[in-house]
Structure formats: C-alpha cells, structure tokens
Amino acid sequence: MKLQKLTIRIIAVLFAFSAVACVDKDFRLDEASMEMTLGQGKTIIPLGYLKEQTIGDLLNTGQAIEGLSIDPDTGEYSFSFKGDAASFGVEGIPTSLGIPAMVNSFSVAYPEFNLSAKSVEIHQGKEMKLNMGVLDKFGVSGSYRVPFKVENAITGNLTETITPEHLYVQVPEQIEDIVAVFFKDIESGHQGAPLHLKLDLNDLKGINGGGELNIDLKLAGGNFIMADGDGNRYDDNHFAKSYKIKEGDEFVEFVLYIDRIVNDKTLDSNHALDIPLSLTYDLDFSLDVMPGEFSLANLPKFNVDADLEYGDADVMLSKSVMLVDYHSTEANDVVIDSIPAEIVSVKSINLKDNSRIQLFARGLDWFGDAADLIEVDITLPGYLSLHSLEGVTYEYVESAHQLKATLADLEKGIDIGLDAIEFEGDGVRPEGGKLHLDFAPDIEVHFAKDAEIMVSSLMPESVENIVISTGIDAMEFTIESVSGCIAYGYDYSQKVQLGDLTGGMGLEINGEGLSPIIRIEIGNPLSLEATIGASITPMVGGEVRSENVISFDNLTIAPAEYVNGEIVPSKMYLVLADESRREEFEGGDYTFVACSVGKLLAGAMPDGLILDFSVDTNSEEVSTLYVAEEFELSYSYSLDVPLAFNSDLSIGYSGRAEGLKNTFELLSGYDIKIGDLALLVNAVNSAPLQFAINAQLLDANGEPTSINLHIPEGGGIIKGSDDGVKGAESQMRLELKVPSGDLSGLGDVDAINFDFELKGVTKDSVPLKDSQSVSVMLQLELDGGVTIDLGSFAGASRIE
C-alpha cells in the first residue's frame, strides 16, 4: 500500500513537474527576428559571358556600323567612307573652228591661141591627051562633024602632079604641136576646102555621046582626109572614082572636099608648121561619040581648082606654157576668232576626219570646152594641211602643198580634205582671241599634158584681161584637237558629308595613333598633262577645322589618250597617308603622297570634309588637246581609317544612363543588406585595345549617391593584346560600396555616369582584325551573403 502511494505520488509529482516544466519567457518566437542571411562566405556566381567571339562575329551580330569595312585578305578593320564618283565640267574648250572665206583674186591677160596660115591655092588646067580612036582613021583635023555614034570612040588621059605652095602655119607657143589642120570653104566657111575638079570637053562637047571619067588622085604632105560630093570619105590621101559623062554634057565637074590634113611633121624652129604639098592625079576618060561637030582646036581640059583655106586646127597644147602664172604679192588677212584665252599659242588645229574645204577658181569659165584640158596648180598656204579624197579627179601633191585640178573641176569647186591648220615652229599666238592667217595662194594655169583641142575652141569672141578668183569658201569645222601651248586651269570645291562614322557614339579621339588613308582617283579628261593640287579640311558638327587641313600640290597627272576617235581619260590613283606607310603602296598603281592625314581625325572623327581641287595644264610646252563636246573631270575618293591602335591613341566615350530611379527604387522598400559586392569581368582579349572604365552613381540632383562604385588600383582595366594575336588575360574588378550593406540606398540612384577609354597597348600600331577575339566571363562576387528581413517583404517590419 505504501508502495502504491509512493508510486502514485511519484507519478503525480512527475506529472506535475512535466506539466509545469520550464518556460523561457524571454524566448519569444513571436518576437523572433526574421532577418536571414543567405550565404555567408564568399560566393562567386556567373552573371553572364561572352564565349570567345571574334571581333568579326561581334560586329556582325550587332547593329551594323555604317562605314565599317574589312579587308578581305587581312581581315583588318577600317572605317571607310567612299564618295560617289563625281565630276565637274571643264568648259571653255572650243569644239568647232570657223574658217572664214579665203579668196584671192587677180587679173591676167588672155593668152594667144590664134594660128596664122596662108591659104594654099591650087589652080591648074591641063589638056587631055586624047586618043581619037576610030576618028583617027578619018584624019580629022580642025573641026569635024561626026555623023554617027561611036562608042568609046574617044579616050583621053592625063597624069599630072601639082606642087602648090607649102602649107605654112604659124603656131603660138601655147600650142605644142599641130595634129591636124582643118580646111574650110572660103566661101561658105564650112569645114572642108573644096577641090574643084572639072573636065571641060571643050570642042568635043558637040559629040559627047556619054562616057566615063576615071580619076585617081593622090595628095601628099600629110594624111589628107577627103570626102566626095556624095559624102564618101577617103582617107590615106587617095581618091579614086569614076564619073559618068552624060551625053551632051559639056563638062564633067565634081568636087572633092579636103577636110583636113593630119600632120605628121613637127614644128620647126620658128615654131611653125611647114608642110610641102603635092597633088598627083591620073585621069582617063572614054567618050562615046554621037553625031555632031567637034573640033580639036580646044581639046578637053582638066581643071583643078582649090583654095585650101585654114579653117581650124587640132592642136596639142603645150603643158609647159603657163596660161596663168600668178604669185601673190600681197596676202589676204584671214581672221579666225573665238580662240579661248587658255590657248596661248597654236601649233595646229586638227580637224575631224571628213573635214574638207571647197576650193574654187572662178573667172576661167571662158575656156569653155578646154576647161577639162586646163590644169590649175594652186599652191595653198602651208598652214593648211590637206589630203586628197578618194575617187577624185584632182591631185594633191603634199610635198609641194599643191593642188592640181582641172579648170572644169575648179569651176564647180573641189572638195579637198582638210586635216588641220598647222603652223611651223612654235606656232602662232592668238591675239585677243583672234588668229590671223595670210592667204596668198600661188596659181599656175596650164594645159594638161597631151591636151589636144581644136584651136577654135580656145578662141572666145572677145577676151582681153580676165579676173581670176581662187579661194576657199567660209566653212565651219569640228575640231579634233588643238596643239600648242595650252593653259587650262580649274578650281573646284565640294563639301562631303561623311555622316557619323562612329555610329552616333560621339567618340573623343586623342593622340594621332590612327593612321588614316585617303585614296583619290582622279580622271583627267584633257589630253594635256596637268598638275593637281588639293586640300582636305575636316568638319565636325558643321564647324570647319581649318587647323587640321591637309594638302598637297604639284602632282602631275598624265594626259588622256585618244583612241579610235574617243578620248580615254587618264586615271591617277593617289594615296594620301603618313610617310610611314609609304612602303605599303609604292610600286603599285598608286602615287603615294606623304602627309599627316591623321590631322583630320585629331580631336574627333569628322562628319564632313571639304575637298578643294585645283588643276592646271602646262602652258610651257606644246601639247595636243583633243576636243570633245563635254569634258568632265571625274574624281572619286575614299577615306579609310584603319583601326590600328597604339599607345599614343586613346578613344574615349562618356555616357550617362538616366532615369534609373524607378529601377532601383523597388529595392529601397525592402530591408535588404548585402555583404561586399563586386562585379568581376574576366576577359581574354586578343584585340590590341585595352579597355578602362570608370563609373559613378548619381542621384536626381546629380550628386554622388551613398552607394557607389569603387575601382581598386589597377582593377578597372581589361588588358589588350600586344600583338593582336595572343590573348591577354585580365580581370576587371568593380566594387560596389554599400554603407552598412544597406541596399535601400540604391533607390537614390537616378543616373550612372560612365567613362570608357579604349587605348592601344604598344607604341607600334597594331591593327584590329576580325579574327581577334574576346571572351568575357562576368561574375558577381558576394562576400557576406544577402541579408533580408522576411518581415519587410511581407509588409511587416522587424520589431525593434
């Protein structure tokens, strides 16, 4: 029982003890601080990264930067700006040449062509020898009456040679030879001197019972061309014909016309033609006798009568005898005006193909039919460079500068190719834009060789002095080129807008580490060697920076070529760069011009350039300017700024991010504390640029906030590569200084000022290439964890 009681008591005590136990009243869970610190050690967590990306990849994925270009061979970057091909007109060069009419007139006496020739008379009568025949049986003497008809009772014959005076023709010197002398009928004046031949039967006429007369006549002294009354022609000096004697006729008469004698003799020393003539005839007749009376007192008689009157002559004209031999003593002044002042002296004005002048000779129309036989040799002024055209009848002797044409052609006017107007020596100097020319042609008019003509055609009715005009009509020609001393000069200025080559980044450039290159391609449309000078002045924001101008002068550009009638402008490629780059460009197609191109970029990247060109041709030496309708001096240019960096160059960029108050204000409402926070940027960079940053957090008043960035000594730089090949490893450290770890101060941050600086690494410039790469690992280092008060997130604050 006792034991039971004891047990119960023990149980009760224990129960009571257990029930009351120990309550720590100071340990209040409802007052427990909900401030928790997550992570207390140093923790580095990744924020972001950029896997090894080449500069090429980075630039390709971002917004395209206008003007950034890459060399396909080397991969080197440059800012490039290419100007559109442009040109400016070169004016004032004449394209046509107007030549005024050049005429020279003179008066000459008409030459003598008349032939004088005495008429050759032939008068002879000869009795015929008769053969009475049967009548002889009757012993006829005296007169007798024939009672009956007897055929062929009487025959007769006669052979005689007549030797008249010589045919003597006095020939003027213009006639070289007589080809033929034409006779004329002295009475009618018609051509062909009649040779009357008459057989007068005389006392036999009473018994003429008809018969026949046969004649065989020969002339000597030349080749006579004869014709009988029937129009039959007889050459070879021989005339033979039978005539019928009609019964009862008292005579038989016929005419033999002697047209001409073709000469086979030369002129004698007196320049005359002396032709001995002779006429031999052989005549026979037979006569039928009819009853009638006849006598033998007057026997039949044959009469030959002729007056060989000179009518005309077919002559060979003398080529050596000048019809006109005119040498100008006074030249006409021909003025070519509108010569540009730039043409200092004219050596030649070359004309386009198919340029031709029309040469004429007037006043010689009296020569009539002889015009084709008359040659005119005109020696033109030496400054006219001519050539004969194809298919023409005239001849141009270039060596003598002489045109040989017939009078007939000249009367119509002949075209001759005009190549140029050329002057000897250094040419002639225009005065007041005018070129004075002397026009004084020499003219020789003569007959053509072996010119044969009838003298009558050279005998106009009344000609004494004649006025001859020769010359060239006024013409307008298209100039192909002008040779001489030419002094064209042009100045040209253009503003070029480059735009913002840095893509709106507003970079500040210090130092002259950038070594830009300006390439200029100039086309010279003038076939004249020229010297070129230029200046380039940068503009930044519309402001002209004259202090940064670069220039060059006295560069010689080759003349344009003239190929197949086309002007092919010459091209010149200039490279303007620093002297140190000469080796890169020498030996190629470029002309290297050393100048401090970097001056253009000093301070800031220009957004515009002023280009001034001056072009001058050499006026001291003779050159040939080929002419075109328009001349355009073309040019194009490019500005390349190779992105090669050295330690002398720094590129800065300052920026400000504003309007951040709302970004961080969210945190200010919460009780969040952090330990030491740092942003780590681990980079491997094979680009030749080191990157430095400085930043400051600002409040709405522009004052630094209590929370701010701190960059430890040497911790704000990402290194660049020395050689652009090997990557440089570095770590940038940006510490966020948070007083008491209280992040709520971030709510005051309204803006972040930051300054970036890119700087070259070594003294030597190392280019930026697409193959260079950057890899970045961005980490957040938190030492001391993040302390949050859960109560503040739930809207309840920590009870203090």
Place this chain on the structure above:
Amino acid sequence: MKRKIVSLLFAFVALVVAGSVTAQTLNSSYFMEGSYFRTDMNPALTPTRGYVAIPILSGVGAEVNTNFMSVDKFFFKKDGQVVTGLNSLVSADEFLGRLPKTEKMSANVSFNFISAGFYRGKMYWNFGVNIREQADMALSKDVFTVLKTFGNGTYDLNRTALNANVYGETYVGATYPVLEWLTVGARLKFLTGIVNIAANFDQMSASVTPENIKGDLSGTININAPVVALTNMRPGDTFNFDIFNLANGVKLGSFGAAIDLGAEAEFLDKSLRVSAAVTDLGFIKWSRKTTAVADIDGAFYFNGVDFATAEPDYGFDASMTMSEASNSGYTKMINCSLNVGAEYNILNNRIGFGLLSHTEFYNSMAYSELTVSANFRPLNWLSATLSHTLLSGNKAGVFGFAFNIHCPGLNLFLGMDYIDTRYVKYENMSVPRMASSVNAYFGLGFNIGKYVAK
C-alpha cells in the same frame, strides 16, 4: 509572417497525420501492461485484459517523427534577441552543427476499423482491421547548408527520398507462453495494397561555381493506386495525371502478407524481461494494372547571360515520362520495425525501468530510437510511464509520458512520447523547444475478460 510560418507548420503536420488513430510507435506504451497498443509493437506483449476497440473512439493520435524539426535547432538567442539559424549572428557551424546529416521525417497513421483481443486459456488471440499509412521522407542536410552557407561548391541532395504506403491490414494474432519464461507471439496479416508511392532520386545535386550554377535530378516515382488507369499511356509518354481517373473504377488488386513475430523472455524471477519483435515483416505485391512508374529527369543550369544573344543561358528541363516498368507489377516490402526492449522490475513489478530500441526500416532510411522509461504500475488498473527517447534528435529535457486506466470494462489511454520540459513562447502559446518529434494519442476501449497478471 511568423504566425504564418508556424501555422503552416502545424497544418503540415495535421495533413500528414490527419485521421490517425492508433499510433504505430508508442514507445511509452511498450512497457505498459494494460495497454493493448503494445501488442502492435510486439505480438508477444499482451495486455492484462481482453478488449474490444470501438472504431473511431478507440484512439485519436498524431505522430510525426523527425530528427531535426525542433525549435532549438532553428531558433537561437543572440545578443538578447531571438533569431533564426539563418541570421548572421548564428555561425554556420553552430546552426548546421545542430542538424543531423540526413534530415528524416516519418509519419505513420493507422486507422482502426475494428480490433479486439481475448484470452482463451493461455493463448491470447487478437484480430483487427486497420488502414495504415506509412510515409517517410529523407532530406539531405545540404538543403540547409545551401541556405546558410550558400557559396561556391557542390551540394549533394541524393539522400532525398519520399515513400508512402497505404494499405489495408487484416490480422489475426496469437500469443502463447511456450515456456514459463518465454512467451511468443505472432500476427499474420493479410494486406491489401491501396496506395504506394515511392519517389527515389538517385541523382539530386546542385553545384555553384563561378562558371555556372547547375543541378541535376534523376529518379523514379512509383505510383500504385486503385484509380490508376494506363489507358493509352505507353512507355515514353509524358506522365499525365489523367491516369488517376475515377471513371475507370476503383481496382484493388494488390495484395500481400506480413507477419509480426515477437518474443518475451523473463529472467531473474520475472524481474528482468527481455523482449524482441519484428513487426510488419511482409510485402505487398502491387498489381501491374494499377502501377504507374515514371522516370523523373530534370536538370537546370544557369551559365549567365550570353551577351552574344542577350539571352540568359539557362536551361530547365524536367520530364516525367512513363517508364518501361509501368504496367508491370512489383513486390515491395512494407516498412517493418524492430523492437528490442528490456525492463527491470522492482517492487514486485510496481516499478520497472525499461530500455527500448525501436528501429523503423523505411525504404529510404532506418530510423532508430532508444527510449528509456520508468514504468509505474501502482495498481492493477493503473499504469504510467515516464520516458525519454534518445537517438532521435531529442535532447535531454524531452520526456514521454503515458498513463493507462485499464479497469474492467474500460481502457483509457493517454500518452505522449515527446513532452518537452523547456518551452518558448509564441504569443500566448508555449512551444516545445527541444522536441523534434511529436505525438499524442488517446485511446478508449472496452476491457473484457479477467485480469491476467504479468
């Protein structure tokens, strides 16, 4: 906020143990001779009288066992104020040093439909029908390490697992004193599998390095439930919760068996009683028709923002796909327990000093407790026990107490294994400070038969 946290905690516990009636492990009741609960722990240990348990009224209880969830492990007093272990005033060693290597939590619930026991001669027969729920979870300590000392390093959470079993248990047990000093007992249990969930992760880790933060998850989840219907689901298909569909009917096809075996030996003229038992040694063959196995794979990584694309380089991939093992049955052991106890009695068995080793074998872990108790039996109808459970994260000052009135016609039981003697305040409530487990149970039944002395 604080109230919310505490409320959530209580709600969680309530959800886990809602409906519990009979606690599986009432350590304090092991040596209580009048309690019929002790037979559940060792079939050789019988109550002093037969009984009939009234459904619903026979007991109400909740039990959550953890080895880490106590106030003193998470709240500290520093500089005169109470702070959490994550407060900067608490060092990592101090906070993490209080936590075990693997955080374990288990919740066992048993709903008793009917149970009864009676003596017939020397044989004690007992039977009953229960619905039992066994759930356990293991959590790697690295979860708290990450919170406290988050930094660069690798965190291994592989020791995370979650298992749950719900099954019906119909048992018949018998206890017989084979020798004067030796009593043996057994229970044969027919088991009807209702729900089995097992989630095992053979890969669950996270690492934080300056280069990346990543985590991997790989595991499987077995689900067997009577409303699972794998209609049109094939291996490789994305797991879809549509497989749980009452429209397909409720199919109970998973069965199993278990046995409880126990023995008690008395020595030194019954002064020393040594007992040992293994309970719930059995299995359930889960039907293929109601089995869904999903492979879980997940991974996440964060490498930072890829500046090339301005997009965060992260990945999160989680998939739950039907495994090849779906629609195939499997046999799984249920959680068994090993109870080994020894009690030394004095004063004619009025007072006994007991030592109980209770080990729960879960799928993912083994959970051991060692309970020392002072057992008082002043009267035949009154028992009380004062205990302290060791090796469960309990600190000194956490006691268990139970008392049992087992008079004829009435069996009233009230007990708690984890009664903290040190409390802290939360508003007007006193909250145990040291106890990491909690259970409380109340039982009401009717005793039948005469008293059988022990």
